Structures are given as structure tokens and as C-alpha cells.
Amino acid sequence: xxxxxxxxxxxxxxxxxxxxxxTTLSRRxxxxxxxxxxxxxxxxxxxxxxxxxxxxYFFVTPERFEAAVQDDELLEHATVFDHRYGTPKGPVxxxxxxxxxxxxxxxxxxxxxxxxxxxxxxxxVFVLPPSHDELERRLKTRAQDxxxxxxxxxxxxxxEISHWAEYDYVIVNDDIVxxxxxxxxxxxxxxxxxxxQVGLSDFVRGLMR
Amino acid sequence: xxxxxxxxxxxxxxxxxxxxxxTTLSRRxxxxxxxxxxxxxxxxxxxxxxxxxxxxYFFVTPERFEAAVQDDELLEHATVFDHRYGTPKGPVxxxxxxxxxxxxxxxxxxxxxxxxxxxxxxxxVFVLPPSHDELERRLKTRAQDxxxxxxxxxxxxxxEISHWAEYDYVIVNDDIVxxxxxxxxxxxxxxxxxxxQVGLSDFVRGLMR
Numbered sequence: 001x002x003x004x005x006x007x008x009x010x011x012x013x014x015x016x017x018x019x020x021x022x023t024t025l026s027r028r029x030x031x032x033x034x035x036x037x038x039x040x041x042x043x044x045x046x047x048x049x050x051x052x053x054x055x056x057y058f059f060v061t062p063e064r065f066e067a068a069v070q071d072d073e074l075l076e077h078a079t080v081f082d083h084r085y086g087t088p089k090g091p092v093x094x095x096x097x098x099x100x101x102x103x104x105x106x107x108x109x110x111x112x113x114x115x116x117x118x119x120x121x122x123x124x125v126f127v128l129p130p131s132h133d134e135l136e137r138r139l140k141t142r143a144q145d146x147x148x149x150x151x152x153x154x155x156x157x158x159x160e161i162s163h164w165a166e167y168d169y170v171i172v173n174d175d176i177v178x179x180x181x182x183x184x185x186x187x188x189x190x191x192x193x194x195x196x197q198v199g200l201s202d203f204v205r206g207l208m209r
Numbered sequence: 210x211x212x213x214x215x216x217x218x219x220x221x222x223x224x225x226x227x228x229x230x231x232t233t234l235s236r237r238x239x240x241x242x243x244x245x246x247x248x249x250x251x252x253x254x255x256x257x258x259x260x261x262x263x264x265x266y267f268f269v270t271p272e273r274f275e276a277a278v279q280d281d282e283l284l285e286h287a288t289v290f291d292h293r294y295g296t297p298k299g300p301v302x303x304x305x306x307x308x309x310x311x312x313x314x315x316x317x318x319x320x321x322x323x324x325x326x327x328x329x330x331x332x333x334v335f336v337l338p339p340s341h342d343e344l345e346r347r348l349k350t351r352a353q354d355x356x357x358x359x360x361x362x363x364x365x366x367x368x369e370i371s372h373w374a375e376y377d378y379v380i381v382n383d384d385i386v387x388x389x390x391x392x393x394x395x396x397x398x399x400x401x402x403x404x405x406q407v408g409l410s411d412f413v414r415g416l417m418r
Contacts, residue, residue, distance in 0.1 A: 003339055003381045126403075130212055132416050164413055170403045172212045172412070182401055189398035192391055194335075194379045203381070204373055207341050 006199030009096040010190055011118060012036070013104045013111050013167075014183075016127035017157030019138035021173040025127065026105050028180050033187060036101045039092055042068065045083035058088070076106070076113030081152070085110070096121055101187065108163035123190045125183060126167035130174035215408030218305040219399055220327060221245070222313045222320050222376075223392075225336035226366030228347035230382040234336065235314050237389050242396060245310045248301055251277065254292035267297070285315070285322030290361070294319070305330055310396065317372035332399045334392060335376035339383035 016022040030038055042058040044065050053059055060068075065084050068074050077086030087104065095102050104114065111124055129135040139153050164170055169186055173179040194200065225231040239247055251267040253274050262268055269277075274293050277283050286295030296313065304311050313323065320333055338344040348362050373379055378395055382388040403409065 003383045005381065128413070128416065132418055135416065158417055161413060161416060164409070165403065167403055169398070169401045170406060170409055171401055172214065174212045182397065185394045185397035186401060188391065188394035189378070192378045192380055192395060194374065194376055197379060200373070200379055204337070204370060207337065207344065207370060208367055209341055 003203070004199075005197050005203050007099050007191060007197045008121070009035075009098065009100045009102065010123050010187075010196060011039075011092065011096070011102050011104060011114065011121045012183075012187060012190075013106060013114065013122060013124040014127060015107055015111055015124070015160070015163075015167065016173075017129065017135065017160040018153050019135050019157060020127045020129040021138075021176060021179065022105060022127050024176060025173070025179055025183065026103060028176070029103060029183060029187075032180075033101075033184065035099070036103055036187070037095060039087055039102050039104045041085050041087055041106070042074070043083060043085045045081075045085075075117060076110045078107070078109040078113070080107065080109075087114070101191075108160055108166060111163075111166065120195065123169075123186065124167040125169045125171060125186060126164045127179065128161070128164065128170060128172045130172055212412070213408075214406050214412050216308050216400060216406045217330070218244075218307065218309045218311065219332050219396075219405060220248075220301065220305070220311050220313060220323065220330045221392075221396060221399075222315060222323060222331060222333040223336060224316055224320055224333070224369065224372075224376065225382075226338065226344065226369040227362050228344050228366060229336045229338040230347075230385060230388065231314060231336050233385060234382070234388055234392065235312060237385070238312060238392060238396075241389075242310075242393065244308070245312055245396070246304060248296055248311050248313050250294050250296055250315070251283070252292060252294045254290075254294075284326060285319045287316070287318040287322070289316065289318075296323070310400075317369055317375060320372075320375065329404065332378075332395065333376040334378045334380060334395060335373045336388065337370070337373065337379060337381045339381055 014022050014026060030036060040054060040058060042060055042065065044060060044062045047059050051057065068086065069077055073089055074086040075089045075092060077084060092102050114122055135157060139150055171179055171182045223231050223235060239245060249263060249267060251269055251274065253269060253271045256268050274295065277295065278286055282298055283295040284298045284301060286293060301311050323331055344366060348359055380388055380391045
């Protein structure tokens with residue numbers, strides 16, 4: 001038995017340096033949290049063999065990407081390693097209005113831009129690795145990467161970490177199950193925020209009759 | 210295995226109309242949540258037979274209460290039904306500094322005053338009854354109360370409910386176990402807020418070395 005009160009969805013942003021376990025966390029959350037869908041980004045970078053169009057990314061030409069920027073079809077966009085990445089606006093706005101939550105796997109640049117347009121809907125979580133050594137170890141275990149790529153990743157990780165203080169919540173991923181439990185609690189709590197429960201006024205009116 | 214990061218405690222305020230189950234919820238939370246202690250209020254009203262000094266309230270004379278107000282020993286105080294109620298400041302400040310959380314079972318007047326002095330530490334939750342009929346039924350089942358007292362309680366309940374929109378979170382108590390689970394999630398999430406994890410700067414410095 002549960003009283004259903006209409007609510008507005010939220011935008012759950014997960015950011016972290018590469019190697020902090022964010023991708024695994026995102027996948028687990030999407031598997032267990034009903035009503036949570038992933039925002040699929042659009043990008044100009046080339047599809048990797050293990051990626052699928054419309055699942056991992058929408059892969060587009062630089063020209064198509066620029067047109068989307070000009071037509072205000074993106075919530076945020078950024079350039080990373082000479083490639084452009086962006087978040088399509090339409091599907092997100094529709095989900096929020098229907099009370100569904102949207103997960104964003106984006107970096108600090110994207111988060112800052114999302115904040116500008118949708119501060120009230122945003123819940124931002126920064127995921128930290130448990131230690132410097134563990135971060136280094138995780139970045140080096142991607143065998144297909146060259147030393148140069150690893151070095152660039154390490155520099156980018158340090159840059160990303162330096163933005164931790166711009167997030168609402170910070171969790172340390174020293175145990176994937178515990179980290180998931182923590183994000184689940186954040187999601188459960190944020191869904192109970194008064195400002196998201198748009199049906200409360202009607203409900204209270206019924207109580208006071 | 211869990212990385213311990215020093216944090217500042219929080220003040221969890223539960224408010225609700227009488228008969229919404231707040232007292233039961235408070236008791237259950239105190240039993241299950243480690244590190245959560247109840248803020249014991251001071252009052253000028255007379256002790257009831259089932260109450261204990263220093264557990265339910267600190268019972269004092271009007272003169273002692275007034276002295277505490279004058280000496281700024283109270284975080285908030287209010288008058289309800291000709292009796293004065295207040296929250297001693299010292300124990301709360303000590304708990305927060307030690308990373309312990311404090312539960313407040315207070316009304317909207319007390320919550321407003323707490324907000325003025327400690328907005329950053331405050332997490333406020335309003336508990337609503339599931340329906341008008343259920344609220345009425347719960348208020349009437351206290352056999353020892355006169356009709357006049359019940360009528361006053363009903364008026365006070367309506368007054369209290371009218372302040373729901375001043376709270377951070379709102380939950381409907383249609384199932385005590387679910388309501389407790391929800392408050393536990395709010396507590397878990399709020400403990401992960403960046404601003405409460407005062408040890409994060411040091412931790413990140415270690416990551417970036």
C-alpha cells in the first residue's frame with residue numbers, strides 16, 4: 001500500500017575520473033533502478049568495435065553536430081580530445097515531465113553546462129577512486145592503450161578530480177556494492193524532495209478538506 | 210572495507226501533525242540508526258505519568274526557562290498551549306562537531322527558528338498522514354482526551370499541515386516500515402553531501418599527490 005503522488009523526474013549526473021568505476025556503477029544502476037534511463041550522448045568520435053549506435057552514443061558527423069548546437073537541440077556539449085560530445089534535449093525534457101529519472105555519465109564541463117540550464121532538476125554525484133595507487137593501477141590495465149594515451153588519461157583524471165567540489169554529493173568507490181547502495185539512497189532521497197513531488201499540493205488539499 | 214572520511218553531523222528535523230505517526234517513527238529510527246541521538250527538549254509543562262526527566266523532556270520552572278532564553282542557551286523555543294518548549298544548544302553543537310546526527314521531534318515554529326541559526330546543518334522532513342479520515346481516526350483513539358482536547362488537536366493538526374511546504378522533504382506515512390525506510394535513505398544521502406564531508410579536501414589531496 002503506497003500513496004502515489006505525482007512527481008517530476010530528476011537528472012542524476014555521475015562524474016568521475018576515468019578508472020573510478022563510474023561506467024560499472026552506471027550499468028548496475030540502470031539494471032536495478034526502475035524508472036531510470038540513460039541519457040545517450042551524441043558524439044563526433046568514431047564508433048569503437050564494442051559500441052552500438054543509439055546505445056552507447058549517437059555517432060554523427062561534425063557538420064550534423066554543429067547544426068544541433070545551432071538549433072539549440074543540445075542541453076550541453078563539450079570538446080574532449082578533439083572530439084565533440086553533447087546531450088540531446090528532447091528525450092530528457094519528456095522523461096522529467098513524465099516523472100522518470102535520467103542518468104548522465106558526463107564530465108565536469110558537461111555538468112557545469114547542465115547546471116546553467118536545469119539547476120533544480122539536477123542531482124550531481126562525484127565518484128572518487130579509493131587511492132592514488134588504485135587509480136593508477138586501473139588506468140594502466142587497459143592493455144590496448146599506448147603509454148601516451150595512459151599519460152593523457154592520468155592528466156585528465158587529475159583535471160577531472162580537481163572539480164569534485166562542484167558536486168552535490170561525493171562518494172568514494174572502494175567497494176562497488178556499497179557505492180551502488182549509496183547512489184541508490186541518494187536517488188531515493190532526492191525523489192522525496194518536496195520540490196519534486198508536484199502532486200503534493202493536491203494531496204494536502206484532500207487532507208485539509 | 211570502507212574509506213573513512215571525517216564528516217560533520219546533521220540535524221534531522223521531523224515534523225508532522227499529531228497522529229501522523231511521527232513519535233513511532235522517531236523511536237524506530239533511534240533504535241536502528243547508529244550515531245543518531247534525540248535532542249531532548251526543555252519544557253515548562255508538567256510531567257505526565259509515563260514520562261521520564263531527561264528522557265522525554267527536561268522539566269523546568271517558567272523562571273528557569275526564561276533564564277535559559279536570556280542566556281542564549283536555546284537553539285529555538287516556542288509556546289504551545291500555554292507551555293514553553295525549547296532546544297538546549299550545547300549538546301547539539303557538540304554532537305555535530307563530532308560527526309554525530311541529532312534528531313529533532315519539533316513543530317513548524319521550532320523548525321523555522323532552527324533554520325535561522327543553522328540552515329546548513331538542517332535536514333527537515335515533514336510527515337503527512339495518508340488521509341483526512343485516517344488522521345481523524347488516529348486523533349480520536351486517545352481515550353484519555355476530552356472532546357475539547359481532540360478538537361484543539363484537530364485544529365492544531367490543520368495548522369501544522371499548512372506548513373508542509375517549508376520542509377526539504379515530505380513523506381506520506383501510509384506504511385510505517387516504508388516511511389522508516391524513506392527517512393533512512395534521506396539520512397544516508399544527506400550524510401554523503403559534499404558540504405558535510407569535511408575530510409574530503411584532505412582525502413583528495415592524497416589522491417592528487
